[in-house]
Amino acid sequence: MNMLSLQIVVTWVHVLFGIFWFGGTLYATFILGPAVMSLPPQSQLALFRSLMNRKAPLVFEVVGSITILLGIIRGTLLGPVQTLGFLLGTAYGITWAIALLFGLGILAWSHFVTTPASEPIAQAMAAGDTASARRVIPLLLVELAGFFGVFTCMILMRFGL
Numbered sequence: 001m002n003m004l005s006l007q008i009v010v011t012w013v014h015v016l017f018g019i020f021w022f023g024g025t026l027y028a029t030f031i032l033g034p035a036v037m038s039l040p041p042q043s044q045l046a047l048f049r050s051l052m053n054r055k056a057p058l059v060f061e062v063v064g065s066i067t068i069l070l071g072i073i074r075g076t077l078l079g080p081v082q083t084l085g086f087l088l089g090t091a092y093g094i095t096w097a098i099a100l101l102f103g104l105g106i107l108a109w110s111h112f113v114t115t116p117a118s119e120p121i122a123q124a125m126a127a128g129d130t131a132s133a134r135r136v137i138p139l140l141l142v143e144l145a146g147f148f149g150v151f152t153c154m155i156l157m158r159f160g161l
């Protein structure tokens with residue numbers, strides 16, 4: 001396989017996983033969240049628990065990690081970021097570094113903040129605090145802010161910046 005074919009394949013998979021990761025978070029925040037909160041408390045709790053079981057967050061972590069890994073490969077082995085000078089001395093290099101930091105930041109935030117918050121929230125719901133599901137929203141908004149940052153970087157790199 002030549003360089004161009006490899007770049008096409010890696011970009012194809014990278015973008016597919018990226019839209020799964022980003023799009024899944026948009027869907028959770030703006031469609032699934034409001035739908036869960038419109039249900040009666042008993043159903044809210046059951047759905048919230050089944051959505052936040054160990055598997056669902058794991059799917060996002062795997063998808064996110066693959067997106068980042070392919071972004072690293074696409075930028076370095078299959079891209080122009082091959083020296084420290086390029087990384088820190090060009091617009092593209094700096095944009096790529098910012099994308100990497102945002103990507104790792106989102107992954108860390110969801111692993112260490114959003115996912116661990118779900119069990120205490122489920123317990124508060126079980127204890128009758130019907131509004132507690134709302135506490136996930138600001139956590140998801142932080143992730144979305146990161147995604148908008150990454151997404152901006154992707155567009156900038158497309159134009160060589």
Ligand code: HEM
Nearest residue numbers: 015018019022068071072074075099100103150154157158
């Ligand atoms: C949610 C996360 C991400 C999404 C949705 C995403 C999406 C995209 C899209 C749509 C493109 C194609 C741009 C084009 O060619 O027109 C792209 C390219 C690229 N992405 Fe990402 N990406 C994400 C995360 C990352 C991360 C974290 C990195 C760095 C580690 C990265 C590195 C790259 C690179 C180097 C390119 C090629 C840019 C070029 O030279 O044209 N991506 N990404």
